[in-house]
């Protein structure tokens with residue numbers, strides 16, 4: 001990409017901070033919005049101040065704005081002050097369990113916050129590119145309708161035609177989403193509409209498990225980060241339901257940002273993509289626990305509760321076929337072992353402890 005002014009929401013979070021670093025390294029002017037609301041949702045363990053300080057130290061062209069994406073007036077002032085070429089929207093209330101306690105705040109941040117940004121772009125820089133990070137939870141629990149087979153350590157799809165996982169044709173309505181899934185689905189549909197109805201260059205990415213060392217992992221969000229945190233500190237971890245064989249596909253934050261960069265270099269209007277680690281980066285809870293035990297050389301202290309989380313996926317693997325066919329330069333470059341290694345190394349350095 002030629003040099004641009006890039007706007008990143010959620011810039012102190014996992015994916016936002018990766019994007020800030022990435023685009024700053026390339027010489028773009030990067031503006032980030034983050035008001036550290038992760039600490040409001042999850043308490044001290046979700047505090048992202050350490051990551052903002054890290055960004056301030058390691059970047060050259062990064063300007064931080066401590067703004068709330070619900071604050072339309074502040075957004076309006078910011079968008080009036082300079083034209084943005086690329087807007088990447090990552091700020092969110094990101095936990096489906098947490099949304100139950102704060103339904104209005106969840107909707108205001110996830111749904112209305114997204115519309116505030118889309119509308120600010122339409123009014124002030126309609127030719128810009130907008131990327132929205134949606135979630136696999138927009139499919140609700142419909143992925144659980146696929147026939148499954150039980151293997152020794154994981155669930156897997158029973159039919160060969162489902163081997164690659166869930167594609168974008170999976171239905172998003174008449175299914176149990178959790179309030180978080182519904183607020184993100186609202187934003188996902190509005191983002192599609194700004195693409196299709198207004199012809200704006202808007203891409204929607206439905207994330208599987210996005211992960212990496214910059215996650216301020218907490219029990220309710222950031223499963224690998226939190227699992228490693230517990231394993232290192234000797235705390236205890238609880239697995240909910242599905243015989244601990246539920247499967248997630250994990251993608252490193254840097255592969256997420258590279259996907260967004262590919263989209264930005266050749267954008268489409270209102271296109272939807274699933275984005276996760278795919279089958280090669282999929283792992284079950286039992287397998288993840290075994291892996292951290294192997295890496296730490298210690299047995300993990302974990303317990304099993306038979307009741308699964310409401311609306312939780314049993315086996316979710318993102319089918320990456322559509323994105324790879326539109327953007328053949330992109331592929332997963334960071335495998336699961338390296339993801340675990342990086343998270344562990346970073347957490348040892350930060351000396352983190354769970355609640």
Ligand SMILES: NC(=O)c1ccc[n+]([C@@H]2O[C@H](COP(=O)([O-])OP(=O)(O)OC[C@H]3O[C@@H](n4cnc5c(N)ncnc54)[C@H](O)[C@@H]3O)[C@@H](O)[C@H]2O)c1
Nearest residue numbers: 010012013014015035036037038068069091092133207210
């Ligand atoms: N991490 C995952 O597994 C995952 C999976 C699917 C989709 N996603 C989506 O990807 C995006 C990024 O996720 P993440 O893991 O980086 O989350 P994160 O919580 O690490 O980062 C989000 C950042 O947004 C900030 N924020 C929250 N509310 C805000 C508000 N009202 N105004 C300004 N800033 C606010 C938070 O302080 C936080 O730093 C989110 O939209 C999330 O829903 C994440």
